[in-house]
Amino acid sequence: AQRVTQPEKLLSVFKGAPVELKCNYSYSGSPELFWYVQYSRQRLQLLLRHISRESIKGFTADLNKGETSFHLKKPFAQEEDSAMYYCALKRGAQKLVFGQGTRLTINP
Amino acid sequence: ETGVTQSPTHLIKTRGQQVTLRCSSQSGHNTVSWYQQALGQGPQFIFQYYREEENGRGNFPPRFSGLQFPNYSSELNVNALELDDSALYLCASSLDLTVFYGYTFGSGTRLTVV
Numbered sequence: 001a002q003r004v005t006q007p008e009k010l011l012s013v014f015k016g017a018p019v020e021l022k023c024n025y026s027y028s029g030s031p032e033l034f035w036y037v038q039y040s041r042q043r044l045q046l047l048l049r050h051i052s053r054e055s056i057k058g059f060t061a062d063l064n065k066g067e068t069s070f071h072l073k074k075p076f077a078q079e080e081d082s083a084m085y086y087c088a089l090k091r092g093a094q095k096l097v098f099g100q101g102t103r104l105t106i107n108p
Numbered sequence: 109e110t111g112v113t114q115s116p117t118h119l120i121k122t123r124g125q126q127v128t129l130r131c132s133s134q135s136g137h138n139t140v141s142w143y144q145q146a147l148g149q150g151p152q153f154i155f156q157y158y159r160e161e162e163n164g165r166g167n168f169p170p171r172f173s174g175l176q177f178p179n180y181s182s183e184l185n186v187n188a189l190e191l192d193d194s195a196l197y198l199c200a201s202s203l204d205l206t207v208f209y210g211y212t213f214g215s216g217t218r219l220t221v222v
Contacts, residue, residue: 004150034210043111044151044198046210086150094139094208095164098150 002027002091006099013077014107021072021102023061023087032090033070035061036098039083047072047085057081077106110135112214114199120220121189127219129184131199134212139163139205140182142174143198145216151198157182158205186219194221 003026013019025031035047048056050063050070061072070087082105088096113132121127133140139158143151153166157176171187180201186193196218200211 009148036210043215044213049210088150090208093164093205094141094156094202094211095153095166096151096211097153100148100150 002089002097004087004089004097004099006085006087006102008102009100010103010105012105012107015079016076019072019074019077019081019104019106021085021087021104023070023072023099025068025070025087025089027068027089027091031063031065031068031070033061033063034088034090034096035059035070035072036086036088037083038086044086079106079108082106112199112201112212114197114214114217116217117215118218118220120222123189123191123221125189126185126187127189129186129197129199129217129219131182131184131201131214133180133182133199133201137201137203137212138180139202140176140180141200141202141211142182142184143200144168145196145198147195154184154197163205189221191221194219 005024033050037047038044059074086101087099115130141156142154145151154168155165156163160176173185175183196216198216199214
């Protein structure tokens with residue numbers, strides 16, 4: 001079954017430190033993965049897609065098919081990065097399977 | 109250009125009752141999906157509509173049903189409400205079934221069943 005696992009429910013780092021939010025998936029085909037972010041009192045919004053290989057707000061994520069991972073990374077955390085982050089796997093025509101989410105807190 | 113709007117924002121219902129949640133898609137989007145997000149969990153796919161037809165369904169019982177209208181707005185109906193139906197219901201629209209750059213989500217409707 002297709003599944004997305006985010007092993008850390010909570011992650012706390014200091015401002016300026018590197019950040020890595022882990023995401024592992026199980027999928028037999030060619031995966032299409034996304035990271036969504038939800039800032040406090042805002043709606044869920046797309047952060048980045050692995051297909052576009054972009055960097056948004058300093059975040060990057062590389063698909064590692066060997067390790068079935070799609071970890072989200074940022075070299076230097078900023079306080080405004082504090083939010084809830086969800087990794088999602090596209091299954092079929094536009095159905096997304098979401099992980100449980102990781103709450104990231106950046107300490108000043 | 110407007111985003112996805114959902115109504116109402118909050119709702120309290122009694123077990124056994126029926127509820128209708130509404131969603132207006134982002135302008136230009138013709139595909140709408142509904143998700144249920146229980147407390148502390150990620151969103152879970154309920155179903156998707158494209159051109160007024162259901163186009164995929166998750167593991168939800170038939171008492172969860174939906175509609176999409178010609179203007180691409182949508183409704184989620186839940187009959188015979190159960191306590192476990194208490195959750196945040198998210199509507200998400202996307203440009204077209206053939207092209208997927210990701211969803212635009214609404215703010216959600218928080219349903220409490222007592």
